[in-house]
Amino acid sequence: MALTQQREAGLEAARKYVDQVYETVQQRNPGESEFHQAVKEILDSLVPVFAKHSKYQEHGILERIVEPERMITFRVPWVDDQGKVQVNRGFRVQFNSAIGPYKGGLRFHPSVNASIIKFLGFEQIFKNSLTGQPIGGGKGGSDFDPKGKSDLEVMRFTQSFMTELSKYIGPDTDVPAGDIGVGAREIGYMFGQYKRLYGNETGVLTGKGLNYGGSLTRTEATGYGLVYFTNEMLASRGDSFVGKTVVVSGSGNVSIYAIEKAQQLGAKVVACSDSNGYVYDKNGINLATVKRLKEVERKRIKEYVNEHPTAEYVEGCQNIWSIPCDIALPCATQNEINEASAKLLVANGVKYVAEGANMPSTLEAIEVYLNNGVYFGPAKAANAGGVAVSALEMAQNSARLAWSFEEVDAKLKDIMRNIYRSSVNAAREYGYDDNLVVGSNIAGFLKVADAMIAHGVV
Numbered sequence: 001m002a003l004t005q006q007r008e009a010g011l012e013a014a015r016k017y018v019d020q021v022y023e024t025v026q027q028r029n030p031g032e033s034e035f036h037q038a039v040k041e042i043l044d045s046l047v048p049v050f051a052k053h054s055k056y057q058e059h060g061i062l063e064r065i066v067e068p069e070r071m072i073t074f075r076v077p078w079v080d081d082q083g084k085v086q087v088n089r090g091f092r093v094q095f096n097s098a099i100g101p102y103k104g105g106l107r108f109h110p111s112v113n114a115s116i117i118k119f120l121g122f123e124q125i126f127k128n129s130l131t132g133q134p135i136g137g138g139k140g141g142s143d144f145d146p147k148g149k150s151d152l153e154v155m156r157f158t159q160s161f162m163t164e165l166s167k168y169i170g171p172d173t174d175v176p177a178g179d180i181g182v183g184a185r186e187i188g189y190m191f192g193q194y195k196r197l198y199g200n201e202t203g204v205l206t207g208k209g210l211n212y213g214g215s216l217t218r219t220e221a222t223g224y225g226l227v228y229f230t231n232e233m234l235a236s237r238g239d240s241f242v243g244k245t246v247v248v249s250g251s252g253n254v255s256i257y258a259i260e261k262a263q264q265l266g267a268k269v270v271a272c273s274d275s276n277g278y279v280y281d282k283n284g285i286n287l288a289t290v291k292r293l294k295e296v297e298r299k300r301i302k303e304y305v306n307e308h309p310t311a312e313y314v315e316g317c318q319n320i321w322s323i324p325c326d327i328a329l330p331c332a333t334q335n336e337i338n339e340a341s342a343k344l345l346v347a348n349g350v351k352y353v354a355e356g357a358n359m360p361s362t363l364e365a366i367e368v369y370l371n372n373g374v375y376f377g378p379a380k381a382a383n384a385g386g387v388a389v390s391a392l393e394m395a396q397n398s399a400r401l402a403w404s405f406e407e408v409d410a411k412l413k414d415i416m417r418n419i420y421r422s423s424v425n426a427a428r429e430y431g432y433d434d435n436l437v438v439g440s441n442i443a444g445f446l447k448v449a450d451a452m453i454a455h456g457v458v
C-alpha cells in the first residue's frame with residue numbers, strides 16, 4: 001500500500017474506534033446533551049493521535065477518560081428569610097486525577113445539572129493539563145440561584161453546601177474554586193464553614209480573599225489570560241489589539257477583566273451583556289461604571305444607559321453578535337453563539353474569536369469559524385488563566401508565601417504563551433496547521449494519557 005493510502009486507512013480505523021466510544025458515552029449518559037457535546041469535540045480531534053499511536057487504544061485510555069472517577073450528588077437543605085425550608089441539589093465530579101489533585105470551580109446557577117457539571121469537569125481535565133501545572137480535572141456546583149437572595153440566605157445555603165462537600169475535598173485531593181454565581185462572597189462563606197469544621201486548611205479552596213490566603217491576580221486571571229492568549233493569536237499574524245473593535249459578552253468576573261486588559265492594550269470594547277440583555281456604547285464601554293454596577297451594587301446591566309445616555313440597551317442577549325467587530329470574546333455561558341450568530345459575526349468581518357466562557361460556541365458555530373478563516377481560540381486553551389493562577393495560589397499556600405501582583409501576572413503571561421505555543425505545535429505536528437481546537441485537545445490529552453499508562457489500569 002502507498003504511504004498515503006496507509007495513512008488514510010489508519011485514520012479511518014481510528015475514526016471508527018472513536019465513534020464507538022462516543023456511542024457508548026451517549027448510551028451510558030442519556031439526555032446529557034452538554035456532556036455529549038464536550039466529549040464529541042475532544043474525541044473528534046483525537047482521531048489523528050489514535051491513528052499514529054496504537055498504545056492509547058491498547059491501554060483503553062479513551063474508555064477510561066470519558067468515565068468520571070467519581071460523581072457525588074447530595075441534598076442541600078437551608079432556611080430562607082421567611083423561615084421556609086428550601087432544598088437544592090449539590091454536585092461534585094472528580095473526573096480525572098492522573099496528573100494531580102482534582103481542580104475546578106463551583107457553579108451556582110438554576111440550570112446546573114449532572115450534564116453541565118460533567119461537561120465542565122471533562123473539559124477541565126485537558127485545560128488543566130495544558131497549563132503545565134500538576135492538577136487533575138474536577139467541577140461542581142448547585143442549582144441554587146444566588147440572584148435576588150439576601151447575604152444571609154447565601155450564607156445559610158453555602159454553609160449547608162460546604163458541610164456536605166467538605167467530606168470529599170482537601171488541599172491534596174480536590175481543590176474547588178469559583179465559577180458562574182460563585183465569587184468572593186460565596187468563597188468567603190464556604191472557606192469559613194470549612195475552617196469551622198476542619199481548622200485552617202488554607203489550600204482547600206482557591207479564589208480566596210487576599211487577607212486569608214488568596215493570591216494577587218486571581219480575580220483578574222481568567223479575563224487577563226484570555227486577552228494574553230488572544231494577543232498571541234494576533235501577534236502570530238503581525239497584528240495587535242491597538243485600534244480593534246471588540247465585543248465581549250457577559251459582565252461578570254471573566255468579562256470585566258477581559259474588557260480591562262483589552263482596553264489597556266489599546267482596543268475599543270463596544271458592548272457587554274448580562275442574562276437579560278446587552279449594552280452597545282459606540283464610544284467604548286466605561287468599565288468603571290460596569291464594575292460598580294456589577295461588582296458593588298449587584299445591579300442589572302441595563303442601568304448603564306442611565307449614566308451613559310449615548311449608549312443603547314437591547315433586551316435579550318443573542319443579538320449582541322450582530323454588532324460588527326474585529327474580535328469577539330464570548331465570556332458569559334455555554335452555547336451562547338450558535339451557527340446563525342457565527343455566520344453573522346463572519347458576515348460583519350470578525351477576524352478573531354477567543355472563548356472566555358466554557359464551550360460558548362456550538363459545534364456548528366466552530367465549523368463556521370474554521371471554514372471562513374476566522375482565527376479561533378477555544379475555551380480550554382484561551383480561558384485556562386484562571387485555573388493556572390489557582391494552581392499558583394495553591395503553591396503560595398503550601399509555601400506560606402505571597403507573591404506580588406507583578407510576579408503572578410508575569411507567570412500568567414508566560415503560561416498563556418506556553419499554552420498557545422504547545423497548541424500550535426501539536427496542531428502542526430498532526431497536520432492541522434492553525435487549528436487550535438485540534439492542537440489544544442491533543443496537547444492536553446497526551447500528558448494525561450501518558451500518566452494514565454504509567455499508573456497501570458486504575
Ligand code: NDP
Nearest residue numbers: 179180181222250251252253254274275332333357358386
Ligand atoms: P459570573 O457569574 O461572574 O458572570 C457570568 C456572566 O454571564 C454574567 O454577566 C451573567 O449575567 C452572564 N450569564 C450567565 N448565564 C447567562 C446566560 N444564560 N445568558 C446570558 N448571559 C449569561 O461568572 P464568570 O465570569 O466567572 O464565568 C463566566 C464564564 O467563564 C463561564 O462559562 C465560566 O465557566 C467561565 N470560566 C470562568 C472562570 C473563572 O475564573 N471565573 C475560569 C474559566 C472559565 P447575569 O448576571 O444576568 O446572570
